[in-house]
Amino acid sequence: MAVAGRTFGIIGALAAFPRRLAAREVERQGGHLRRGVARQTNYVVFGRGLLSRATEAEIEKRFDGESGAHGRVLSENGFLRLLGLARAAETSALARQSLIDQSGISPRHLDLLSLFDAFEHDGEPYSFRDLILARKYAGLTASGAGWSAIARSVHRSGNVASLTALSLQHEGNDTIYARRAEGLSELDGQMLLDVGSPDEEALEDLFALAEAAEEAGDYDEAAAFYQRYLAIDRTDSVASFNRANCLRAAGQEAEAAHDYARAIKLDPSFVEAWFNLAGLMEERGRRDTARRHLTKAIELDGGYADAVFNLAKLEFDAGNLTEARRWWMRYLELDQDSEWARKAERGVQFVNLQLLSRTAG
Structure with a gap:
């Protein structure tokens, strides 16, 4: 790939x-x-x-x-x-369904545990050691362990393949233990390739706080968290985009426009940033700028139906009926069933009547 x-x-x-x-x-x-x-x-x-x-x-x-x-x-x-930064371990031709049949693990748990690297391989073909692990995990889930508790615990052992030699046990909480001769112990060990830094952890915490405040509708606080994040990492286009959305929701349109533009500068292919900035420009009466931004969004993603519809409406409001009709027709190629499609159809019909009346006149 x-x-x-x-x-x-x-x-x-x-x-x-x-x-x-x-x-x-x-x-x-x-x-x-x-x-x-x-x-x-x-x-x-x-x-x-x-x-x-x-x-x-x-x-x-x-x-x-x-x-x-x-x-x-x-x-x-x-x-x-x-x-190309890591190599797969033991190769095998063990198919997903074969592993499920032989281990008794549920397909759902297999997919989720694979997603969080609880096996040697993240997908088929799986190895024989993956089959052993799947049997152990099936036993743990049968005893009441959640798949996420397994996924969190197994990485404490370092290489998950080392777990094949251990007897794993669930003790009614969120931790998986290994039964050894001296008793139960946690699966202690360094996480594989654990080369993170406190700065990165702080960044993740800031981003999570910003997302939580944004989701709660506290847009001023969210914007402040995103700004703190951007003070550390100035290259994150998504943080700039999210901050712009928060500022726009908080009524700070000029600063929102600045952050949309910063997101686009960092990532010129950021379609949603072009689209949202176009909407903001239209709200502020800058129709020509909005048109350019919507056109750019469509150039980047020809299937972006929302951008196509908004451009049709912008042209209609500007009196450019032929262009409005063209974009509404394009929209109907992308969406035939929604209420927006009904609006586009009505728009096309209205323009046809207007153009017909002008011809007749």
Whole structure:
């Protein structure tokens, strides 16, 4: 799978590799890495830091959404292997269904544990050691352990393959133990390739605080958190975009426009930033600028229906009926069933009547 021309989105903090170094390597190979998920995201990387910040239900909901909306989700190790920064362990031809049949693990738990690198391989073909691990995990879940408790615990052992020689046990809490001759012990050990730094942890904390404040509707506080984040990492286009959204919601339009522009400068292919800035410009009466930004968004993503519809409406409001009709017709090629499609149809009908009346006159 080639990296060139692909956009990778990261959900959660990376535990196996610093994000800034991953971004540098992706860019070197001709791809693009972005925090979070946008329209043009081709692959979604689930960072293991998500295990400590979200509940099982929240992670599963996100996994289901991204698995359906995008071509592929990647684990951290899968991401590193794709970049050529890590190698797969023992190779095997053990198919996913074969592993499920032989181990008794549920397909759901297999996919989620693979996503957080609880096996040697992040997907099929799996190895024989993966089969042993799957049997152990199936036993743990049968005893009441949650898949996320397993995923959090196994990385304390370092290489997960070392767990194949241990007897794993669940004691009614969120930790998995190994039964040894001297009794139960936690799976202590350094996390594989754990080269993170306190600064990176502080950045992740700031971003999480900003997201939480934004979700709660406290836009001033969220903007302040994003600003603190950007004071440390000035290269994050998503943080600039999110801060712009918060500032816009808080009524600080001029500063919002500045941050949208900063997001675009950092990432000229950031379609949502072009689109949102266009909306802001139109609200401020700068119709020509809004038109240019919407046109750019459509140039970057020809299937961006919202941008097509808004450009049609902008042209209609400006009295450019032929252009409005053209863009509404384009919109109907993208969407035939929604209420917006009905509005586009009515727009086309209105323009046709207007043009017909002018011809008749």
